[in-house]
Amino acid sequence: MARSRILVALVALVVLLAGCGIPDSGAPIVYRAVPPGGGDRPDPPDARSNPQGPQKGGTPIQTVEGFLVAVGSSSERSYATARTYLSAPAAWKPAGSVRVFTLSSVTAVGRPDSGRVRISGQQIGLINADGSFTPSVQAIDRTVQLSRTGDVWLIDNPPGDILLRSDFFSQIYVPATLYFLDPTAQRLVPDIRYMDASGSSTDRWTAAVRLLLGGPSQSLGGAVRTAIPANTRLHGNVVQDNQHVVADVSSEALDSPSLWPAMVAQFIWTIKKVTGGEVRLMIDGREVSTIGASSGAKVDDIVDQFDPDALTANLSAYRVAGGVVQPALAGGRQVPAAFSVTTGVVAASMSADGGAVAKVGQAAGQQTLYLGPSAGPLTPVLTEPKILTPTWEFDHGGAITAINDRELVYAQLNRPVTPIRSPELAAMLGKRGRIVSLRLAPAGVRLAMVISDGSGGSHIVVGVVKHNAGESVSVGNLHVVSSQLIDAADVAWNNDNGLVTLAATSRGEVVQYQIAADGSNEQQSPSGLPTVPTRIAAVPKQSNQSTLAAVGGRLYQFYKPGWRPPAGHNGEGLVIPATSVFYPS
Structure with a gap:
């Protein structure tokens, strides 16, 4: 069974956290250490059980411990119970960022x-005013003074900010997926926020739509856009009406007719994901289906066109073996024509729409990157001592790779290869660090990387890709979302906000990690693999059995609860050679 080390599951915050902004630039932050091999923890106290306030005859330590529990249970944000632990409750006006921390003592x-x-x-992260989570590590060391009032010890100088114990979050907060747009306004990009689980469904749905109206989170700043016109307001609450969830927004939503389909998609897919129901979107009391009909855009067609789950539907996997690209499993699609005449391949990839492919070939101690349409031919665009497997933007607009373990570059069909600017990455790598692997999220924008520290340790880093004026590309807003892994060699996206990687433990076991891309949660479980995979292939929204790995020159497939060679007709494990494996992505 997976051992979950829940480090946040976070706070809903429209109400709670006014003004706790987080800088969107500066050096990236390693926010926590992951003990190799993990370890079970006792169950945390139940933060939903309405603590009773300080107890007569209690000790100062018991009062402070009770105060921290009461803060974690105060979802109403008035902190009424927490204030009963204070000698001057009305004077306590906590301000600034909410600090999520693991309590040591x-x-x-x-x-x-x-x-x-x-x-x-240890602080592990900060909760932003917009409901997003930012990893940030520092020691928590606070001394408080208490005084006795009768038989009760009360706190005289409580912390000036909110300290929230990390082990309470999974009990009282739930994630919500909002959708914004990639720079082309053609695809939806998920943006994870956190809602108060103790409120009603209407409260959560309404808070999510208001957050959507407020724009993207700071972690995605500059990399995504919104089609929702400024000053658009929500009328009342988002409510259930028979078989539909209904949201009514103001007429300002009509102010950008050229972005009408994208705006409708943002609203409907956000509400659909948050509520799990069918959506009726209204503008000043009129259904968008009637407004859309007059403009020639049918709502059902818009919903299908922007379906975020369709980005990775019905994909087949491929493997590299003996320098040749082949279908990974029996019954898979034939390889594109551009690969069918290719040998000497050490790595390969394909865009999610199947329109373009890349290969890395090796000869005379040098590696060459080839790009081209899937029908061929492939053209050499770059030769260096080492080139990592490229990762494609969804519409095959371009591919990102790393050369010589240190530098990111952007490659496009029929255009020169250009360097990608990332001062944050350069600072992170220092003198000894190197880029081991990189993967764009299915909708693009977010880039996950495995970074080696040069001494066997590995970090999973997530940033955003920005297309700037003058066609330059940069990668920024970097955050370490998992650290102190051992010998991790690859990372893959397995859902909107989730990554999968495998790494060794100090005991030589291979462990599978499921990591939230915002750094808010991590789970680990035994894998049963003999060594750490050199390459992982995962498809978001498909079954776990779609996850493949190249391990020791052989193909393995994930079957709950672990990994094994793909099964043949009689259930026997097949020996399928593979030095690399990939899905179109």
């Missing part, structure tokens, strides 16, 4: 009756 300072108590732990 609550200890007395000096004599037990001195009333001084120290709170120690």
Whole structure:
């Protein structure tokens, strides 16, 4: 069974966190250490159980521990119960960022009756005003003074900000997927926020739409756009009406007719994902289906056109073996013509729409990147000592790869290869770090990388790709979402906000990690693999059995609860050679 180390599951925040902005630039932050091999934890206290306030005859330590539990349970944001632990409750006006932290200890300072108590732990992230989570590590070391009032110890100087214990989040907060647009306004890009699970469905649905109206999170800043015109407002609440969930927005939504389909898609897919129901979108009381009909755009067609789950539907996997690209599994689609006449391949990839392919060939100690349409021919565009497997933008507009373990480059069909600017990445790599693998998310925009520290340690890093004026490309807003892995060699996207990687433990076992792309959650489970895979292929929205890996020159497939060679007709494990494996992506 997977051992979950839940580090946040986060806060809903439209109400709670006004003004706690996070800088969108600067050096990337390693926000937590992942102990190789993990370890079981005792169950956390139930933060939903309405703590009763400080107890008569309790100790200063018990008062501080109760205060931290009460803060974690105060989803109504007035912190009424938490204030009962304070000697001057009305004077407490917490401000600034909400700090998610793992609690290490609550200890007395000096004599037990001195009333001084120290709170120690590690901050793992900050919750932003827009409901998003930003990894950020630093020590938490606060000393509070208590005084006795009758038989009760009360806190005189509570922390000036909110300290939220990480082990409460999965109990009381739930993620919500909002959708914004890639720079071309052709595809939806997920943006994960966090809602208060204790509120009603209407509360959560309404909060999600208001967050959508507020624009993308800071982590996606500059890399996505919105088609929803400024000043568009939500009328009332998002409500259930018979078989539909209904949202009514103001007439400002009509102000950008050229982006009408994209705007409708943002609203409907966000509400659909948050509520799980069928959606009726209204503009000043009129159904968009009637408005859309007059403009020639049918709502059902718009929903299908922008379906975020369709980006990776019905894909076949391919493998590289003996320098040749082949179908990964029996019954898979034939390889594109551009690969069928190709030998000497060490790595290959294909755009998600199947329109373009790339291969890396090797000769005389050099590697050459070839690009071309899937029907061929392939053209050499770059030769370097080392080139990583390219990762494609969805519409095969371009591919990103890394050369010589250190530099990102952007390659397009029939255009020169250009460097990608990323001062944050350069700072992260330092003198010894190297890029081991990289993958664009299915909708593009977000880039996940495996970074080696040069001494066997690996980090999973996520950033955003920005297409700037003058056709330059940059990668920024980097955050380490999993650290201190051992010998991780690849990472793949397996859902809108999820990554999968495999790494070794200090005991030599191979462990599978499921990692939230915003760094908010991580799970690990035994894999049963003999060694760490050199390449992983996963398809978001498809079954776990679609996940493949090249391990020790052989193909493995994920079958719950672990990995094994693909099964033949009689259930026996097949020996299928593979030095690399990939889906169109």
